[in-house]
Amino acid sequence: MRKKEAHILIVDDDEDILFSARIWLKKFFTEVSCLSQPKNILKFLAEHQIDTVLLDMNFRKGFESGQDGLYWMKEIKTLEPQLPIILMTAYGEVELAVEALKNGASDFILKPWNNEKLYASVNLAVDISRKNKKLNQWENVSVKTNQYQLETASFAMQEVMDQITKVAPTDANILLLGENGTGKYVLAEHIHELSERKNQPFVHIDLGSLSENLFEAELFGYKKGAFTDANQDYSGKIENAQNGTVFLDEIANLPLHLQTKLLSLIQNRKLTRIGENKERTLDVRFIFATNENLKKAVSENRFRKDLYYRINTVELQIPSLRERLEDIPTLANYFLEKYKQKYHKSDLALNESLINELTTYSWPGNIRELDHCIERSVILSNEKNLKLLMPQDEESDKPIVNLNIEEMEEILIKKALKKHRGNISLAAEDLGLSRAALYRRMEKFEL
Numbered sequence: 518m519r520k521k522e523a524h525i526l527i528v529d530d531d532e533d534i535l536f537s538a539r540i541w542l543k544k545f546f547t548e549v550s551c552l553s554q555p556k557n558i559l560k561f562l563a564e565h566q567i568d569t570v571l572l573d574m575n576f577r578k579g580f581e582s583g584q585d586g587l588y589w590m591k592e593i594k595t596l597e598p599q600l601p602i603i604l605m606t607a608y609g610e611v612e613l614a615v616e617a618l619k620n621g622a623s624d625f626i627l628k629p630w631n632n633e634k635l636y637a638s639v640n641l642a643v644d645i646s647r648k649n650k651k652l653n654q655w656e657n658v659s660v661k662t663n664q665y666q667l668e669t670a671s672f673a674m675q676e677v678m679d680q681i682t683k684v685a686p687t688d689a690n691i692l693l694l695g696e697n698g699t700g701k702y703v704l705a706e707h708i709h710e711l712s713e714r715k716n717q718p719f720v721h722i723d724l725g726s727l728s729e730n731l732f733e734a735e736l737f738g739y740k741k742g743a744f745t746d747a748n749q750d751y752s753g754k755i756e757n758a759q760n761g762t763v764f765l766d767e768i769a770n771l772p773l774h775l776q777t778k779l780l781s782l783i784q785n786r787k788l789t790r791i792g793e794n795k796e797r798t799l800d801v802r803f804i805f806a807t808n809e810n811l812k813k814a815v816s817e818n819r820f821r822k823d824l825y826y827r828i829n830t831v832e833l834q835i836p837s838l839r840e841r842l843e844d845i846p847t848l849a850n851y852f853l854e855k856y857k858q859k860y861h862k863s864d865l866a867l868n869e870s871l872i873n874e875l876t877t878y879s880w881p882g883n884i885r886e887l888d889h890c891i892e893r894s895v896i897l898s899n900e901k902n903l904k905l906l907m908p909q910d911e912e913s914d915k916p917i918v919n920l921n922i923e924e925m926e927e928i929l930i931k932k933a934l935k936k937h938r939g940n941i942s943l944a945a946e947d948l949g950l951s952r953a954a955l956y957r958r959m960e961k962f963e964l
């Protein structure tokens with residue numbers, strides 16, 4: 518079995534526990550570190566990218582109240598609020614478990630543990646940690662890509678992957694075009710991993726999920742006093758990617774005046790923070806993405822032509838899922854395996870008729886929608902039989918080729934909004950879109 522790229526930290530004063538947990542977890546995860554003294558946790562976290570912490574609750578003999586563990590958990594949460602922490606104790610009290618979970622523990626394990634359960638708990642925490650890192654768009658994220666299914670049987674996708682292999686090791690700017698959920702982020706991260714910059718930061722900046730008035734400060738940084746709220750010097754996200762890769766997502770959302778500033782930055786490789794005269798030399802590789810038609814944006818003067826030609830040194834069109842139907846079985850099985858493990862339903866399987874059902878749907882939300890569909894189906898199926906819960910779509914049995922995608926998108930969005938009584942978050946989740954992406958579409962269809 519291929520090990521998952523993740524760094525697990527175990528903190529316990531019992532060397533035997535450290536030894537046996539490490540041996541077991543090393544089978545599944547690439548890196549497992551141990552600390553016997555909790556006072557060293559914060560320094561360790563500051564120096565390493567950790568995905569999950571396994572933390573003992575009692576470090577002092579005679580003090581078995583669990584308060585030590587709760588104290589250290591709070592300390593960790595102050596430094597890294599989203600880092601999943603699994604607490605361990607030999608004293609199985611329900612109250613303690615409840616208190617730990619209430620205080621933000623992602624799970625609670627009793628010693629001596631069952632190895633399978635320990636693995637399942639850590640594995641789930643690692644997945645959550647990755648999700649958090651991705652959601653936290655403004656943090657430096659350095660997760661590896663082997664948690665994805667990148668092999669493809671589709672000719673169109675093979676072409677994309679071939680080009681990626683060629684261009685990834687260079688510093689060429691790359692523009693990834695494709696609908697929402699086609700895997701542009703996944704591919705950007707893959708490109709970074711194939712490049713010489715792989716051990717440097719990979720910084721994802723999503724211009725679709727940020728308010729426009731934060732763009733400049735967040736991208737370029739500022740000097741203390743540059744504007745009312747600038748209480749201290751602040752390095753922008755682009756600067757934070759020094760020596761690494763910046764993935765600038767939803768680039769079409771960048772307003773014209775910042776397009777000019779970005780163009781100058783890409784051309785001159787010099788960055789000036791807001792309110793500063795000093796130029797800082799920048800060494801980063803840029804990857805851009807959008808689901809908009811940039812050529813159209815250029816023709817409508819919403820996007821600078823010179824910037825467009827600067828960012829599309831290599832332009833890759835990522836096919837939608839309905840254009841790569843041959844990948845649906847592999848992707849669906851990949852997600853099924855993931856969720857079988859997560860929800861402890863090892864007997865579920867996809868048969869031919871279920872695969873057929875999957876391939877006759879049009880997947881407007883692409884891989885993200887397929888992912889959610891399989892997760893929902895696993896959760897709601899009984900232990901033995903997988904029942905597919907396809908996205909609600911009366912149109913799904915019509916031949917795909919004759920359908921107008923735009924119209925279908927609109928129908929689906931209306932349905933999702935109706936189903937969830939206008940709740941944007943739930944509708945977006947159901948559709949496999951981000952909230953920002955759903956808002957953009959609602960604007961487009963004037964809903």
Ligand SMILES: Nc1ncnc2c1ncn2[C@@H]1O[C@H](COP(=O)(O)OP(=O)(O)OP(=O)(O)O)[C@@H](O)[C@H]1O
Nearest residue numbers: 665666667696697698699700701702703884885888
């Ligand atoms: N090759 C893949 N293997 C496994 N999961 C994938 C793959 N490609 C995409 N996914 C999953 O599908 C979802 C959408 O992928 P991603 O965020 O990369 O798409 P995107 O094109 O950047 O979407 P958006 O434009 O909405 O931001 C994610 O949950 C991602 O993990």
